[in-house]
Amino acid sequence: MRLPDFEAWAIFATVVEHRSFTAAAKALGLSKATVSKAVSRLETSMGATVFHRTSRRLSLTETGRSLSVRAARILAEAVAAEETARDEASAPKGTVRLAAPMSFGLLHVAPAVADFLALYPEMAIDLHFSDEKIDIIDMGFDIALRIASLPDSSLRVRRLGGVEARIVASPSYLERYGRPSHPSELSEHRCLGYAYIDTPDTWRFLGPGREEVSVRPAGPLRSNSGDAMLPALRAGLGIAILPDFIVHQDIAEGRLEALLPGWSRPPVALHLLTPPGDPRPVRVTLLADFLATRFRAICAG
Structure with a gap:
């Protein structure tokens, strides 16, 4: 089995990139003759020319054009492999x-x-x-x-x-407006909206027996930040759906209450x-x- 001439492939890819034997030789730190010989080796191995050469112009043949994509991939993989090896050989930086x-x-x-x-x-x-x-x-x-x-x-x-989402409101809000017992009742409540959920204009819920309910919320505040909604929730201005990691401390300390047990948002x-x-x-x-x-x-x- 004869191994591919990886050096010739890499040099060919560099010539294609720089569109010049001279520029490729300079980029690689090689002589122009070395670059030319490597391309000639590749052409001999392939049994086809890869460049049209004139004194003023260098252009790819059809064969060269199709091979240039593979040559670029070979060179990129080799460069990436060497970078990975260097990274692994030293402290990550x-x-x-x-x-x-x-x-x-x-x-x-x-x-x-x-x-x-x-x-x-x-x-x-x-x-x-x-x-x-x-x-x-x-x-x-x-x-x-x-x-x-x-x-x-x-x-x-x-x-x-x-990530669990909680349906929450403050005790003062619930005392004033009542506690919803079913998601459909949320359409009658003041709801605080989070702008970046998948469907901010529709709240969907899954309940007992796989019941599905959709509600169109309305209320005095809509925000693109969950944390920005907490002061309004604590002040009793409405009901919101927020991730547990935002509201769990307020629930634990009694500033907010979790509502509608048995109902959840789509996961x-x-x-x-x-x-x-x-x-x-x-x-x-x-x-x-x-x-x-x-x-x-x-x-x-």
Whole structure:
């Protein structure tokens, strides 16, 4: 078995990228003759020419055009493999761009990031908090944490655990307006809306016997931040649906009450998302594994 001439493939890809034997030789730190010989070896091996050569112009043949895609892939994989090997051979370093929801981020992600950076002092994290469903590829993020029921996508997704939503109101609100006994009654109540749930204009509930109920909420406040809704809830201005990690302390201390036992929202979960493709830099894998271990322990499973 004869091994492929990987050097010739890599040099061919570099010539295609720079559109010049001279420029490719300079980029690679080789002589122009060495570059030319490598391309000639490849042509001999393939039994076809890959370039049209004139004194003024260099252009790909049809064969060269089809082979150039594979050559670029071979070169990219080799460069990535060497980067991974270098990363593994030394202390992890570099910057990872991380996106997370605002409330969950402030409560859980920020402390996790501090602990991670204490373990890996040569690394840096560019941390972005937002409850909007951002396009992590378009915005250049390495990792995103998202609380949602995720549709299929090209992203790599790790489900870390369920996130329970609570239907809550303050004792003062319930004394004034009454306690709903069925989700359908919420249409008669003052409801505080969260702008970034999947269907902010419709609240859906699952109940005993798999009964499904939909309600169109109306009320004096709508916000894109769950934490921003807490003062209005505590002041008795309405009923809201919020994740347990935002309201559990208020429930435990009596400032809010959980309503409609036996009824729940359609399930959502905390997911860790990364762009597709391999291999990933070690620094990204390291942070992703750290966050996954940390948050699996605090999610509802």
